[in-house]
Amino acid sequence: MDAARGWDADDAVTRIYAAHYRSLVRLGALLLRDTTLAEEVAQDAFVSMHGAWRRLRDPDKALAYLRRSVVNGARSAQRHAVVAAKHAPRPDPSAASAEHGALLALEHAEVLTALRTLPDRQREVLVLRYYLDLSEAAIADTLGISRGSVKSHASRGLAALRTALEDSA
């Protein structure tokens, strides 16, 4: 990462965008179930990161900062009543997948619908873990909580998910 020492904030945005923009939008989209909104949240994150680069000065720290911004941005976007009204929910995914006759897609939709019923923190921990494959420590850092909390959110979240899926089965 020595090469990154010469980066200015513009370089950092360009390079980290190239490597991670898509996964950050996807992270936002998995939390929000809204790609357009996720794109806005990810772009906001890059704009903030540009301002913070002088302090970050390290691509790994910048990526952690971006993930944190996306998770927080997704949270506040979700709370925003106006936003909720403006961005109507996507069509029921199970209907769409039934159209394709894909049982697998139906299964995925079922899991994601169950995921949506979980409290914010549990859902965030599970997405960071099972989509981004982050370690407990990285998840704790991203969410600004302890590793112990990560563990308990994860296990509660999985348990709740299991129950929801059993109920719907």
Added chain:
Amino acid sequence: MSDDDRTSDNDRRDLADPMPDSMPDDDPTAARLRAALTAEAAMVQPDDSLSSIQERTGAERPWWQRPAVLATAAAVLLGLAVGGGIALLGGDDDPTVATPGGKGTATGPATTSGAEESPSPTEATTGTPTAPAVEGNVYVYYVMDQDNGMRLYREERPNPGMDPVRAALTTMFTQPAVDPDYDSPWPTSTGVVGYSVDGDTATLDLSDFPEVGAAAEDVAVQQLVYTVTANDTSVKRVELLVGGDTPPSGHQDWSEPIARSPRMDVQGLIWLLGPTEGATVFSPVQITGYGTAFEATVNWEVRRQGSDEVVAEGFTDAGANGEFADFSDTVELDPGTYELRAFESSAEDGRPLNTDSKVFTVD
């Protein structure tokens, strides 16, 4: 939940992490979740947004480093170099002069304090450059690239208490524009070594000179000449020295005093002057600007910052047929931060041309 407290395989996690993870991967629910998230994520294909991010961070690549720009601009500026000699004939090329025939007014130019709208327009007589709207401020020209080449845009900036020309040039060399879309090819190390005026010719000695392509150099020199002549209205030509000698250009001989090139060739065709970049204003918001467009029609659009959705739009008249004139309009907006764009619609395909934009806040 303690039954989840198993050590899982860590190979995709932080290798440096000394504490084993305890989150399960072999749990059937976790496996279903992973599969669902992976499939769902793959369906998310975001559009490329690097340029809109860069627009917001003011990080667009310097225009003189973009080869495509240089090619276009070189073609435009080839014409400029040939036509440059006629610059000040008639004496009415000053950017603050709005219309021919003496009925025009100068624009109330941008203020940097941003607390309110520009003051009301200052009276101007044709052919006589006007002082900045706020006493003690100076005019500084910057550059933005457009479809029709690199173009000059003007900001009104505070004078730290020097001679206006020195103040304007020092700002131009060392300070970025308030509008992040604007740029300057001059090295920030450039300083004013000497400045004197004899008749209508100023002699300006600088410590540095841009090392850029021919087209960018031409614009840089015009940026300098426009800035000098806007702040000392008795000056019509600038003799340029670098370290006491003729400028070390690899492109052009700058040994003769240099006048302003015609406005149509070098100036931004639509300047958005109010609200200023970063300003906080009240609704109804006064839109002011200066420029020229096909059939005089300048379009404007307002978006919430960071959004593509246009929340208000309209059009108004500026100058036409090579005449530059003030334009203005008003728009009512709820409190928030907005981006205003003023532009001309291409007669060919309707795409926006000569766009100037400002981000501002409505309180």
